[in-house]
Amino acid sequence: MRHLRSLTPLFCLLLAVSLLFWHRDAVLATVDAALLRLSPPLAGLLFVVVFMLGEALLVPGALLMVLGGAVFGVAWGFLLNMIGFTSGAALAFLIARSQLRGKVMRWLPAGTISLLESHALGSWQTVAVVRMVGIIPGVLLNYAFGLTALRFRTFLWASVLFTLPTGGLLTYAGAAGEEFAREGKLGNLMIAIGSLALLAAGAEIWRRQLQRRRKQH
16 A cells, blocks of 8 residues: 555545535635635634644645645645645654654654665655655654654755645645636646646656665665
């Protein structure tokens, strides 16, 4: 099942679109009512806080990014998604390095830390590999890195950089899904799904190449 992990964002997108389509009237009415009660800056701040806490509580970031795109659109949704993602990643990383280190160790599957260390731990390439290829489930990555010797600064900038492509596509997909729910326009949504599928396929090819290299060595 490991080769399916790179498809997680695509699965999350399809799930979110399905739920949005079948319950579109209730969802859209709720979102509209909430936005009318809150000023745009307050709504954005609330979303960032929810994203940060959700990521720390192991809510899939892909679903949160789709939600951000659906509610705030492509431009603002992408900005808020990346702020929320960065905050949540930093919070989980620092929790793992705090006095809760022992508890976090028990949360992670056996062999997680040794798997990270096998990828030249200490450099930004380690973060790039696991973020893009999906060797370890994304919701656990932030905590797992916090248990290693990786520098916080390296973890943070590399995580943001190598999440930008997926984050951008998921945000666009959320906005396209909202457009589909309101107006029935499917074109942009199909572009988003196709782009995510290509990204997932590229990540899977990269994962297999890395696996072959490890076996050769």
